[in-house]
Amino acid sequence: MVAIRYEDIVKVPKALLHDHLDGGLRAATIVELAAEIGHELPTTDPEALGRWFVDAASSGSLERYLETFAHTVAVMQTAPALHRVAKECALDLAADGVVYAEVRFAPEQHLERDLTLDEVVEAVVAGFVEGSALAAEAGTPIRVGTLLTAMRHAARSQEIAELAVRHRDAGVVGFDIAGAEAGFPPTRHLDAFEYLQRENFHFTIHAGEAFGLPSIWQAIQWCGADRLGHGVRIVDDITPGPPPVLGRLAAYVRDKRIPLELCPSSNVQTGAAASIAEHPIGLLRDLRFRVTVNTDNRLMSGTSMSREMALLVEAFGYGWKELQWFTINAMKSAFIPFDERLAIIDEVIKPAYAKLVG
Numbered sequence: 001m002v003a004i005r006y007e008d009i010v011k012v013p014k015a016l017l018h019d020h021l022d023g024g025l026r027a028a029t030i031v032e033l034a035a036e037i038g039h040e041l042p043t044t045d046p047e048a049l050g051r052w053f054v055d056a057a058s059s060g061s062l063e064r065y066l067e068t069f070a071h072t073v074a075v076m077q078t079a080p081a082l083h084r085v086a087k088e089c090a091l092d093l094a095a096d097g098v099v100y101a102e103v104r105f106a107p108e109q110h111l112e113r114d115l116t117l118d119e120v121v122e123a124v125v126a127g128f129v130e131g132s133a134l135a136a137e138a139g140t141p142i143r144v145g146t147l148l149t150a151m152r153h154a155a156r157s158q159e160i161a162e163l164a165v166r167h168r169d170a171g172v173v174g175f176d177i178a179g180a181e182a183g184f185p186p187t188r189h190l191d192a193f194e195y196l197q198r199e200n201f202h203f204t205i206h207a208g209e210a211f212g213l214p215s216i217w218q219a220i221q222w223c224g225a226d227r228l229g230h231g232v233r234i235v236d237d238i239t240p241g242p243p244p245v246l247g248r249l250a251a252y253v254r255d256k257r258i259p260l261e262l263c264p265s266s267n268v269q270t271g272a273a274a275s276i277a278e279h280p281i282g283l284l285r286d287l288r289f290r291v292t293v294n295t296d297n298r299l300m301s302g303t304s305m306s307r308e309m310a311l312l313v314e315a316f317g318y319g320w321k322e323l324q325w326f327t328i329n330a331m332k333s334a335f336i337p338f339d340e341r342l343a344i345i346d347e348v349i350k351p352a353y354a355k356l357v358g
């Protein structure tokens with residue numbers, strides 16, 4: 001087999017379902033925006049700041065990892081700043097060969113300077129639209145859908161769910177909850193999820209990252225999640241083989257083809273996985289769960305979609321066939337309409353991989 005080159009991974013179309021807007025800012029942009037508002041940063045050298053984020057987020061604890069977002073959220077409090085960050089996000093993903101992305105953020109965290117929730121969403125969506133237009137002009141077309149996140153420790157999920165539905169025809173394609181998982185089970189937000197189901201809307205839930213099976217079980221069986229944000233701890237319900245034996249919850253997740261939004265580098269930083277090579281993605285792929293590969297927070301992990309794939313190629317010996325499988329899995333699991341997903345699979349993804357898979 002011919003070795004896969006990094007620059008070829010960049011060129012091939014990729015689909016990304018789990019990427020946080022406030023976890024993907026360019027370090028140089030943070031420095032500029034912070035100077036404008038007088039926000040103090042650990043360092044004002046962009047390269048050093050990038051390293052600071054990765055180091056500070058690598059403590060082995062999700063709670064410590066989340067503390068680093070104070071600096072990104074602080075500089076995302078005005079419409080121009082949100083617009084810029086969203087535009088750059090679309091451009092950066094497109095330059096990395098991502099053709100479809102769902103990017104999430106929590107509007108309730110961007111109200112410190114008098115914006116309303118609706119204004120926050122409008123600024124971000126407009127930024128994605130402009131970034132996507134510029135990317136298309138540059139020859140790297142991308143479609144970006146917005147997911148609105150509610151913070152699980154707070155009590156605004158119903159309001160954010162209604163906000164998402166209000167903006168569903170303007171680019172918001174789904175809903176999510178995020179933040180510290182232990183102590184904040186998904187059922188705290190059951191009203192919001194039941195509302196979304198009545199509205200025929202889509203949602204994913206961060207579950208099975210820092211907490212295990214009960215969180216995943218609630219997300220699916222109580223809340224009705226379409227996808228699992230991370231979901232990596234589903235391996236706790238699999239008895240190692242050979243052959244591996246699936247418990248009832250793991251079997252349900254696999255049988256129902258519930259997509260797992262796996263984020264390898266992020267999991268190593270928060271301690272959810274010991275290393276990339278030991279990441280459960282290897283087992284979950286072998287067992288044919290609906291596995292997708294994601295970045296989570298490009299800034300905090302110093303990563304990109306291509307880098308996550310390259311790390312998996314290196315650790316597990318994956319080839320183009322597996323990378324295509326991850327990409328099609330993600331596209332099948334997207335929150336945009338079925339015919340639009342199919343068009344991207346048939347017209348963009350398959351033709352590009354066909355030249356490589358052989």
Ligand SMILES: O=c1[nH]cnc2c1ncn2[C@H]1C[C@H](O)[C@@H](CO)O1
Binds near residue numbers: 062105206296
């Ligand atoms: O991996 C994560 N788990 C739980 N919460 C997360 C993760 N990455 C980011 N967040 C939080 C911090 C952000 O401020 C928020 C909205 O994007 O979501």
Ligand SMILES: [Zn+2]
Binds near residue numbers: 018020296
């Ligand atoms: Zn996440």
